Amino acid sequence: MFNEHGIGAVGFGDLAKRMGVGRATFYHYVADREDLIFRCYQRSCEAETERLDLASEAPTGLPQVLAFMELSLSAEAEQTAVIVDTSVLGDAHRTIIERAQRRNYDRLAAMIGAGIDAGNIRPCDEQLIARILPSIILFARMSGRWLPGRPGAADPEAVVDFIANGSAARRDTDIRVYKNADDFARITLADFGDRKISDLKMEQILMKGSWLINRHGVANVSLEDVAGAMGATRGTVYHYFSDREDLVRKCLERSFEIYDAFVDYAAAHGRNGLEKAAIVSHLNTQAMAGSLQPVAGWMGLDALSQASQKHVTKRLREVLARTEAFAEEGMADGSRRRHDHKAVTVARAGAYLWIPKWIGDIEQPSPHRIADEVVALFNLGLAAG
Structure with missing residues (x-):
């Protein structure tokens, strides 16, 4: 249950x-x-x-x-x-x-x-991979809650094949992503002077709230917790949010804006379907391992009302559909081998979600280094040669 x-x-x-x-x-x-x-x-x-x-x-x-x-x-x-x-x-x-x-x-x-x-x-960071694989497993098992009618989402054979061999059609594929996920922050130094103080404060609260939710779960985060983590008064947070659901809903909307921006960037800069998917994966990993911290949308829906759950699930499916389109493009252009891309696309999402929970165990947890490991796993799998 x-x-x-x-x-x-x-x-x-x-x-x-x-x-x-x-x-x-x-x-x-x-x-x-x-x-x-x-x-x-x-x-x-x-x-x-x-x-x-x-x-x-x-x-x-x-x-x-x-x-x-x-x-x-x-x-x-x-x-x-x-x-x-x-x-x-x-x-x-x-x-x-x-x-x-x-x-x-x-x-x-x-x-x-x-x-x-x-x-x-193949050579890899075994401590990172040993945390990423269980995360993929757990999310593959949970995905049916949010993707009813898609029994292939947790297809064990497809997921195991993906871990062994990756998605790339060629073993010599080497995709490097240099874009920094922090460049997608909704408020940057470049537009600092053009934003209202209220906008800046709202974004600060959303970032801190998202970090707390990712680390502790929706059910364990209150507006008082967010205020305490920011060193702000309770009244400051309640000025912007009526209750926890309001906070979670707005954190999720912020996340969807970030995810859409990642996909838009990948669509504009990726040379083929495999590279576009790799860019999205790299940026998502950086975001979860770094300061951007979009809420892991699949994880917090239980605390929302039925109406909010329905809306968020719809947005999640839209994001998933866009990333699945990159997989289909990659198989069509030959950059990606043919496999059960629907099962794999869902399983891949699991690699990001638990990062805030285990990253404290990792020495020198560079977001870019973790993202490099994730993308190498996704493209090449674990098999040597």
Whole structure:
């Protein structure tokens, strides 16, 4: 139910109704709602460890990594909760889950490193890739919530093939992106003098609110939290936003403006379909790893009203359709190999969404360096040669 509806939308009453039992039954097994979330997340970490154990039985390197991907996209894996947000947990529970996640990241990184040493995985930053792959897996599993009627969105075979071989038609493809995502900030030094103070303050609040939402989740961010993070008064934020939904809605609209700008830039400057998609991926990664911080739109919809959810879902589909068009263009012009581009386009989005949650674990987390790794993975996959 957490995976289907979001943590914030599921309580004991909903679970009791789904299972056909009384609410009091749950208190025999779990102390409260947080304890339930913790136990679901703990089981998710244990299940991932079990999948790593099973994958380690495959030959060293790439076969192990691909086996882990296959197991993680299986129907059995879907019976565990996607760990979207640990901020709902108290300090003790959160520490346990985050330590377990890091242990699993380290094991996957070791598999990737062993593959590099064995020569069946191309040179890459194993710590980054070990965080990007689980993010792709989790989003592929979640995508059905926002893309009903598209069963291919979580096609395991297509996603595993993509991770192994990438999208580029030629292995010698080398796409470099030098554009800085911060150039797409809605308020820049160039137009600073032309903007009203109210516009500047609004943008400051939206940037800080977006950063907090990406890091902690919509359900765990209030207008008071935004004011505190800015060092502003509560009244300052309430002057611009009536409530949390108003803040989230405007953060999302800002994000869509940024995403559209990325796609427009790629359409104007990319030489072929593969390069256009790579530009969008690079800019999206930079934005999530850097200061621009558009809200990861797929992640916060549960806290919105039904009307707002419908509008945001429509905008998300529009952005997705534009990026899918680049994939189709690439297959038509020969720059991209033919594969299930719809499944791959959705899975790719997962690489960006969790960046604000794990970037603190990375030494020298340069947005451009992280974006280079993401684009190389998307174009070439992990296979060496």
